Amino acid sequence: MSDQAHEVVLARPVTATPVAADFVVVTRDRAPPKGDGSLKVRPLFLSLDPYIGARIRGRHMGEPAPAPGEPLPGFCVAEVQESRDPGFAPGDCVVTEAGWTDLAWVRSDTARKVSADIAPSLHLSVLGMPGLTAWAGMTQLARTGDGDLLTVNAAAGTVGGVAGQIARNLGGRAVGVAGGPEKCALVVDRYGFDACIDYRAVDWEAQVAAAVAPGSTIHFENVGAGQLSVGIRNLKPYGRVVLCGLADHYQADAGPAVTAIGPLVGKRAAVFGLVVYDFYPRWAEWTALAEPWVKAGRLTIAEDIGHGLDSAGRQLERLMRGENVGKTLVRV
Amino acid sequence: MSDQAHEVVLARPVTATPVAADFVVVTRDRAPPKGDGSLKVRPLFLSLDPYIGARIRGRHMGEPAPAPGEPLPGFCVAEVQESRDPGFAPGDCVVTEAGWTDLAWVRSDTARKVSADIAPSLHLSVLGMPGLTAWAGMTQLARTGDGDLLTVNAAAGTVGGVAGQIARNLGGRAVGVAGGPEKCALVVDRYGFDACIDYRAVDWEAQVAAAVAPGSTIHFENVGAGQLSVGIRNLKPYGRVVLCGLADHYQADAGPAVTAIGPLVGKRAAVFGLVVYDFYPRWAEWTALAEPWVKAGRLTIAEDIGHGLDSAGRQLERLMRGENVGKTLVRV
Numbered sequence: 001m002s003d004q005a006h007e008v009v010l011a012r013p014v015t016a017t018p019v020a021a022d023f024v025v026v027t028r029d030r031a032p033p034k035g036d037g038s039l040k041v042r043p044l045f046l047s048l049d050p051y052i053g054a055r056i057r058g059r060h061m062g063e064p065a066p067a068p069g070e071p072l073p074g075f076c077v078a079e080v081q082e083s084r085d086p087g088f089a090p091g092d093c094v095v096t097e098a099g100w101t102d103l104a105w106v107r108s109d110t111a112r113k114v115s116a117d118i119a120p121s122l123h124l125s126v127l128g129m130p131g132l133t134a135w136a137g138m139t140q141l142a143r144t145g146d147g148d149l150l151t152v153n154a155a156a157g158t159v160g161g162v163a164g165q166i167a168r169n170l171g172g173r174a175v176g177v178a179g180g181p182e183k184c185a186l187v188v189d190r191y192g193f194d195a196c197i198d199y200r201a202v203d204w205e206a207q208v209a210a211a212v213a214p215g216s217t218i219h220f221e222n223v224g225a226g227q228l229s230v231g232i233r234n235l236k237p238y239g240r241v242v243l244c245g246l247a248d249h250y251q252a253d254a255g256p257a258v259t260a261i262g263p264l265v266g267k268r269a270a271v272f273g274l275v276v277y278d279f280y281p282r283w284a285e286w287t288a289l290a291e292p293w294v295k296a297g298r299l300t301i302a303e304d305i306g307h308g309l310d311s312a313g314r315q316l317e318r319l320m321r322g323e324n325v326g327k328t329l330v331r332v
Numbered sequence: 333m334s335d336q337a338h339e340v341v342l343a344r345p346v347t348a349t350p351v352a353a354d355f356v357v358v359t360r361d362r363a364p365p366k367g368d369g370s371l372k373v374r375p376l377f378l379s380l381d382p383y384i385g386a387r388i389r390g391r392h393m394g395e396p397a398p399a400p401g402e403p404l405p406g407f408c409v410a411e412v413q414e415s416r417d418p419g420f421a422p423g424d425c426v427v428t429e430a431g432w433t434d435l436a437w438v439r440s441d442t443a444r445k446v447s448a449d450i451a452p453s454l455h456l457s458v459l460g461m462p463g464l465t466a467w468a469g470m471t472q473l474a475r476t477g478d479g480d481l482l483t484v485n486a487a488a489g490t491v492g493g494v495a496g497q498i499a500r501n502l503g504g505r506a507v508g509v510a511g512g513p514e515k516c517a518l519v520v521d522r523y524g525f526d527a528c529i530d531y532r533a534v535d536w537e538a539q540v541a542a543a544v545a546p547g548s549t550i551h552f553e554n555v556g557a558g559q560l561s562v563g564i565r566n567l568k569p570y571g572r573v574v575l576c577g578l579a580d581h582y583q584a585d586a587g588p589a590v591t592a593i594g595p596l597v598g599k600r601a602a603v604f605g606l607v608v609y610d611f612y613p614r615w616a617e618w619t620a621l622a623e624p625w626v627k628a629g630r631l632t633i634a635e636d637i638g639h640g641l642d643s644a645g646r647q648l649e650r651l652m653r654g655e656n657v658g659k660t661l662v663r664v
Contacts (some may be wrong), residue, residue, distance in 0.1 A: 061598065225593060243597050258590040261557060264605040265575050266393070271603035273596040 002031040003040075008100035008312045010068040014057050017320045022056075023313030026069075030103055036084045039108050043076035043098050045305075046312060046330040047124035050157075050245060053320045061275075071099040076332065077114070077123045078104075088113065095123050100312050102332045112283065118294060125301045125327035126294060127287055130158035133276040134220075135286040137242035138166045140279070141272035142218045148172035149212055151231050154222035155196055156183035158301050158327045159244060163220045164193045165299050172218075175211045177204070177227060179322050186302050186325060205230050220244060225257040232263050241271040302326025334363040335372075337435035340644045342400040346389050349652045354388075355645030358401075362435055369417055371440050373410035375430050377637075378644060378662040379456035380406065382489075382577060385652045393607075403431040407461065408664070409452045410436075412443075420445065427455050432644050434664045444615065450626060457633045457659035458626060459619055462490035465608040466552075467618040469574035470498045472611070473604035474550045480504035481544055483563050486554035487528055488515035490633050490659045491576060495552045496525045497631050504550075507543045509536070509559060511654050518634050518657060537562050552576060557589040564595050573603040634658025 004027055011024040032038065051060050055073050058065030066072055080092040085108035088094070096111040098104035114123045125131060137159075138144045150167040154160040155176025164174030164187070176187040176196035187196035195211045197204050208230055215236030221228045222245040232241060241264075246257050264271060279286075293299035304324040306315035312330045319328040336359055343356040364370065383392050387405050390397030398404055412424040417440035420426070428443040430436035446455045457463060469491075470476045482499040486492040487508025496506030496519070508519040508528035519528035527543045529536050544566050551563035554577040564573060573596075578589050596603060611618075625631035636656040638647035644662045651660040 228593065243593055246593060246597070257593040259593050261560065261575055261578060261589040261591050264603065265578070265607065266605065268605045268607055268610065269603075270605075271596065271601075273598065273600045273602075275597065275600050278600065 002029045003103055004028070005030045005101050005103035006309050007102075008072060008309050009070065010056070010066060010072070012068055014065065016057070017317075018053055018056050018313070019317045020313040023316075025309050028101070030105060032082075032084070032105055033107075037108050038084045038105050039080050039088055039094070039096075039111055040082035040103070040105050041076075041078035041094060041096060041098055041111070042081050042103055043078040043101065043332045045121045045124055046074055046076045046100055046309075046332055047128060048074065048312070048316050048319050048328040048330065049130065050319065053316060071101075073097065074100055075124060075129060077120045077128075080111075083108070092116075093120060093123070095128060100309065100330075102309060115287070115291060118291060121303060121305075121327075121329055122294060122301070124329060125158045125303070126162055126299055127290055128158075129276055130327070131162045131290060132279055132283055132286050133159050133244060133274065134162035134166055135289070136276060136279040136282075137220055137244050137272070137274045138163050138218070139170075141242050141274055142220070142240040144170055144172055144218060146171035148218055149216045150174045150218045150220060151177065151208065151212060151216045151234060152220040152222065153177040153199070153227045153231070154245070155187045155191075155193065156302065156325060157222065160220070160222050161187065161191045161301055161326070162299065165191055165293075167218070168192055168194075169293055169298055175208065175216070177208060177230075183325055190300060190302060199227065205233075209234055215239070218242070221246075225259060228257075228259055229263075232259070232267065232269065235267050235269060238268050238270070241269055242274055243271060244274045304328045306330045308332070334361045335435055336360070337362045337433050338641050339434075340404060340432035340641050341402065342388070342398060342404070344400055346397065348389070349649075350385055350388050350645070351649045352645040355648075357641050360433070362437060364414075364416070364437055365439075367416075369440050370437050371412050371417060371420055371426070371428075371443055372414035372435070372437050373408075373426060373428060373430055373443070374413050374435055375408035375410040375433065375664045377453045377456055378406055378408045378432055378641075378664055379460060380644070380648050380651050380660040380662065381462065382651065385648060403433075405429065406432055407456060409446070409455045409460075415440070424448075425452060425455070427460060432641065432662075434641060447619070447623060450623060453635060453637075453659075453661055454626060454633070456661060457490045457635070458494055458631055459622055460490075461608055462659070463494045463622060464611055464615055464618050465491050465576060465606065466494035466498055467621070468608060468611040468614075469552055469576050469604070469606045470495050470550070471502075473574050473606060474552070474572040476502055476504055476550060478503035480550055481548045482506045482550045482552060483509065483540065483544055483548045483566060484552040484554065485509040485531070485559045485563070486577070487519045487523075487525065488634065488657060489554065492552070492554050493519065493523045493633055493658070494631065497523055497625075499550070500524055500526075501625055501630055507540065507548070509540060509562075515657055522632060522634060531559065537565075541566055547571070550574070553578075557591060560589075560591055561595075564591070564599065564601065567599050567601060570600050570602070573601055574606055575603060576606045636660045638662045640664070
């Protein structure tokens with residue numbers, strides 16, 4: 001027996017930064033797949049992340065762009081409605097890549113069961129892939145600990161915001177960089193960073209230098225080449241650099257992002273490329289660390305929520321323009 | 333009582349890659365300094381290294397260029413003739429920065445006593461600063477071990493040649509890159525590399541890729557941006573990159589060396605900036621490892637020797653042009 005579902009797909013091929021008008025909501029029949037090992041899920045929240053903008057135009061990790069009408073990439077937190085796997089039961093809360101839809105059948109081996117006693121949307125942000133990304137970069141690559149001083153950009157976003165809170169919760173300090181006074185206030189007041197510099201200020205580079213003097217020990221890069229060079233310049237000798245995201249370059253039509261080699265040698269920097277996929281097998285380590293922090297109010301994130309699948313294209317456009325404040329979600 | 337010494341100095345300010353005509357030999361009086369703690373030394377060999385070309389034109393680590401007539405930077409291996417320090421005796425073999433001269437008084441706390449049962453010139457190459465550089469990069473930063481596959485350029489030079497021999501002596505393999513068939517033959521036949529690719533060949537990038545397929549685990553960079561990008565491209569995921577020298581950029585008048593960020597992320601590369609000064613306190617660790625290898629014939633270097641101080645300028649010019657084969661020295 002098949003159900004009706006709504007799904008957001010591309011209305012046309014996308015060759016530039018995606019905008020709301022690139023998307024359309026269609027109606028689909030959902031028939032259960034043959035055999036066992038599948039779940040019927042009802043997504044509660046859809047996660048929108050910067051890499052999706054790059055994926056949609058075929059500019060992420062060599063993966064092909066989805067064609068108009070094809071499923072779009074994106075994780076959701078969902079409630080299981082029907083289970084054909086003894087490991088899951090109706091009512092379970094799972095994170096799964098169901099597409100931009102309000103009803104889907106997914107393979108149970110691609111669904112990750114998550115705690116039901118945490119607000120569901122957090123499984124897409126702090127406890128989800130962006131949080132895991134921050135954990136991997138801070139604890140596994142930069143090996144943060146007591147006394148570290150972190151600089152991180154896109155600090156109001158989930159990866160940056162969580163990275164700074166990890167630094168602080170493990171005994172260090174954090175200076176964020178974000179765009180605009182609203183985001184900067186969020187980073188300091190709600191995420192608890194020691195400072196946050198608005199990169200739209202003319203003298204923002206000097207402000208960063210002053211905030212971290214005599215230097216940071218870790219720089220976590222989420223944006224791209226221009227901000228990276230500032231991060232490296234303010235690093236102490238033997239500092240660590242996590243190369244995580246290149247959000248600027250996901251959408252820009254400029255040439256490839258580059259960084260100067262000389263300062264890396266002069267600083268004796270250690271630079272680590274981070275791809276979060278590698279850390280999926282270790283998700284439980286992060287949630288074991290993070291869930292008590294969430295419950296104790298020591299780890300939080302702002303949410304920028306669009307209501308209904310109709311809002312998904314606009315939410316992605318907001319994200320790509322940097323107009324979102326905090327984690328970008330769609331309440332399905 | 334003062335002695336007469338010969339010394340090579342700049343004949344004129346140097347603003348481009350140094351050439352032989354930039355240098356002149358002058359005669360100096362050498363009077364002993366007042367008080368204790370000094371040694372009169374007779375240099376046997378002067379070491380010429382790529383950083384000297386950069387130093388001389390004020391382009392190395394922010395140190396000022398020497399003016400015409402001032403002492404030039406450079407290490408020598410020397411015999412102690414007179415000691416005003418009870419830790420040294422006449423006949424001792426030391427490495428010290430005496431300048432480009434055949435007689436000097438040096439502070440004893442800047443002289444490093446070295447084994448007399450090794451050919452003296454090796455204390456400037458394999459067992460000297462270039463060898464220490466290779467050791468630091470390979471063992472302390474890249475943590476080489478069994479099964480590694482190294483790519484290293486300027487492989488006929490001391491840093492590159494020793495890096496490859498360290499890789500092999502510790503259970504790995506090494507593929508070098510060098511300029512011209514003579515250097516490539518040296519790297520394979522004498523240094524024992526598994527292969528060496530001539531970067532003057534039109535298809536050298538494809539040759540490197542074929543030699544290391546399916547990929548290297550360590551890339552050791554001695555040259556600059558263009559060769560670095562090839563090294564990174566051929567790296568396996570999770571490969572390590574040692575950023576050691578930028579010989580091309582020491583002399584070039586091009587802009588600063590840059591590297592693309594995207595491939596570092598995609599490869600999950602770990603990149604380490606190396607400044608050998610940091611490892612001076614650990615020289616004995618390297619000589620303890622290296623001297624038995626030297627004596628057993630498992631660690632060697634070709635030498636490109638100029639005879640007499642008159643040859644020093646030409647030897648530096650040869651080095652900066654890449655015309656040297658092996659370690660560039662002047663027999664004083």
